[in-house]
Amino acid sequence: MRSLPNIIVTGTPGTGKSTHCKRLAELLPEYTYLSINQFITDNKLQDGRDEERNSVIANEDKLVELIRPDLKKGGRIIDWHVCDIFPESLIDLVVVMRTDTTRLYDRLKERGYTGTKFDDNMDSEIMEVILTDAREAYAPEIVIELQSNSVENVVANSARIVEWAKQWVIDNTREDGGSEESESESESGSGSGSESESEGSEEEEDDEEDEEDDE
């Protein structure tokens, strides 16, 4: 049994995954930050290149195989725009970062995204692709959606995730495995109310291949 939870921080490129993860790494020093883009590079998991999107394609099977021992230890903060390939039994919280399209537009332009890569990522955010992937892959109660439009959001979101993590430890280190009260506290400490913060949208295909090399 893990003594610390595994947390995925996901979202369309530019929504603030790394920004949040860096803050979380400071607030939760006993956790290990895993940038999957870095992990792919370090372990040579590139499985080709998507020329149209100017991005690396990862060998996801190998990635899961290599990362499994880390996840089994617990206390991992995972930063990646793909969230649905990790074993459900090893993931405790999935945080989906969301950003208003005008702000995301500026961030992606600033990052130098153009053409298909820019369009695909904007479409992905508008169509809530990653949120849908997360909800399809994991139990609804562990998927939370947080707005990442401002610095204030980063501060508040990070504090909320830290509170959730503390509650997870309390719930999961109790001899009886946690009570109903503590479970409901845990939920309110993390996911409640997140739905109302989302933008309306449609649905579309996934965009699991984008960014990577230019962050």
Ligand SMILES: Nc1ncnc2c1ncn2[C@@H]1O[C@H](COP(=O)(O)OP(=O)(O)O)[C@@H](O)[C@H]1O
């Ligand atoms: N909540 C936020 N408020 C203001 N700027 C943000 C916010 N989140 C991210 N940014 C900025 O947007 C850019 C992309 O953020 P980053 O964390 O690298 O996104 P991701 O890891 O999701 O690709 C960075 O310049 C970062 O400073």
